[in-house]
Amino acid sequence: MITCSNILVLGQSKYEVNTRNEVDKIPFQLINNVIVIPVEINGVKRSFLLDTGVSRPILFNFLKGTDTIPILHAEKIFLKGLGNDGRVEALRSSFNTFKVGNTVNLEQTFYIVFDSSVDFAPKLGVPIHGILGSDFFKDLIVEINYAKQYLKVTTPERYKKKKCKRCETFELQFYNEKPYLEASVTINKKRIPVKLLIDSGSSDALWLFENEPEGLFVGDYYFRDILGYGLSGSVHGKRSKIDAVTFNDLIVLHPKVAFPDPSYIKDLVKIEDRKGSIGGELLKRFICVFNYKEHTITLKPNGHYKTPFSYNKSGLTVENSGLRIITELHSKLQYATHSVIDINNSLQVKAISVTENKLLLKPAFTITQVRWDSPAYYAGLKSGDIIILLNGIDTRTYSLQELMSKFYQNEGKKIKLEVDREGQLLKKQFYLKSPLN
Template sequence: MIKVFLLRIMIFNIAFTFGQSKTFFNSKNDKIKIPFELSNNLIIVDAVFNNIPLKMIVDTGADSNLLFSYPVEDTIRVDKDKRLFIKGIGTSQSIEAFLSSGNQFTIKEYLDSNFEILIIPNLEINLVNKLGIPINGILGYSFFKDYLVEINYERELIFLHANKEKAIRKRAKKFKKSSVEVENFKPYLQLKTALDKQEYQLKLLFDTGLSDGLWLFESKTISSDRYYIQDYLGRGLSGDIKGKRSRVNKISFSDIEVNEALVSYPDSLFFKQISLVKGRNGSLGGDIIKRFNWFLDYENKVFYFKKNKLLDAPFEYNMSGMEVQHSGLELVQKEFSITKFVSVDSETSYVADRSQIIPNFRFELKPTFEVCAIREASPAAKAGLKVGDKIISINNKLAYNLNLQKITTLFQSEAGKKIKIAVVRNGKILNFEFTLEKIL
């Protein structure tokens, strides 16, 4: 399971100018409808960048737009205006990047003819491994700043509203509202949270690019609940990021309470390089944000929200302790039959000759999966599974007939469920069996 999207780059000591975006509505209406795919609580949209189709994550937690993966069959032409060096989570190493402006960017009828983006050509980020979907980049602040942005998680639709007052009057009148602080091009909410029976007022980054529901930074005043597990949280530039996973008693959105949400406390080791906004306690992520529908008004620093049908859905986690990722494609031989038909008269009548069924074969490209992380003392670890094991089958279903979402759902399904898994390790087929355990 992808616990959190950690491959966003944390950028330091770079003065982004956010040159004047030239955005247009190529629509007769005063709103634009943009469908999205919700994968691991992340919003993924289809976009066109300099005439090349891309898939982008819509990320309120990103101050800039990023491009880090290119379609292999296409060539993207850009002007590299400025060479930069940036740093990422968990590493002191600098990475070469280029700031490019004057690009053309479209999503449906939305057009930005002076689109500014940070290009990272040598960064090995392959999100198809983590999400099962090829992701090319991140859409950040510039997408949100000019219009009222409505996010409807139930319908998996984004609406851009040119007439804010009209949309708020007609569409958001039954929504509750909250003031937000926009600092360094990122929005922050103040929310009441109960941790281990104590209440705190927390300043949280509103972060649709975070798959987890809640991240908190431990400090002198904030610490995890007494009941927690050490878990794999994601992957940064220097390797796996680990930390504590627990639950919070409740998080309050005005008079709406979200109860028993999962919370992650990343090891402070991985955030030494990050200059946090003053007073920030953590991040509010997709697994909680998706339980509401939203209107985001950056200009007036107000967010409107309304609970949706996802509010009371349980907060699930991987009870196997084994993280799986897409590891590529392989050719799989499929058998099918060709039936010979014979004439039964001299005109047009034919019947199948069952004695002449001809076997035939075709080859199809199918996904492969591998174990990418194991939680210590978890059911998978106790059974003997290891990082790098290539998965052949799970519960007697061939792995290439599955996808990451189906595997994630299985590992979250129910405590006590038996999992049978066959893997290849060092050229040998090994079989393992374990039972899902609910710890939190």
């Protein structure tokens, strides 16, 4: 899970749609339930997460770039992010040109984080250079079509609201420029009103802050896990499912829910009765229309509305830690998995020819976490193992998301892995099992 939200920064800027009808359609990638969009900064193209949970844009992986982004009017500051490791040192740069499709801001302020540990690329399998937040939303009508993977942005004066029988419109409340809405959750057959942050930068479905007197608690039906990664470190907590989450007449049954440990959210529970947040796995079940000018959001169910929620049944967390080198000789493949190259700088290299050999650069899928008491744990898999084969198929044919999807299949499915452990090839197998059984 990825979470980038709750960066406590403020600011003003303005985006304008530079098309004849003041409407722009911007394609995006939906990866692990989060939106990745192309952003041009002072003429340099980068990939950003679109995150309603932050205010100003944040740029990281800056020192790994192959070209230089001009940094204007910079000053040193500190950002506080989700996690419990304290503040993150950064620079604030003003009066920059940001371009998203045909939508442009000529005076954008953004923040630069130099901490090399802040890197979401391995967790998503594609280069990620920054986060774009509420500055992009506040002057536009932004429609997020998760099913068709595009943004439709419109100048408010040119926006025409369509009649929609299945839509529900809600009032937005704002705190530190971040949007909140009122909903309700049903836990143990008790319906509880909740105020939730809308957090498109989180890949989870729903976070709730545990409060047993109010009925917000997980009971004995849960498993412990790392819930996500913010600018200040990892977040731990409990995962479970609840009966339902309700938005007026829109009811989503049996959603996944995470209860972060109190030590990670002590500053967040103070925010005007906030009870949690809605993330990408729940938002992707709707077409979402954000109208910050009128303080509203409209939700329309899409084809994923009734898709059941499922947990990873393997116990494995896998990252694209870079590229592994495969030697192809007379159609026979040999592996050199000890050679791992940074994902952010090397994705454009396809192959290198050396005499009769061909060196192929393919993703190195490395196990970074093995959940205790899981099928993978009892199979003897370890953090640092590089997955070479999955059910007899070379993982070089997979993307990270395709590989991880194999661990969400039906319970009882047999998984056979061949892994490289410090140069030694090992065969492991296990059967998928729900962590909530």
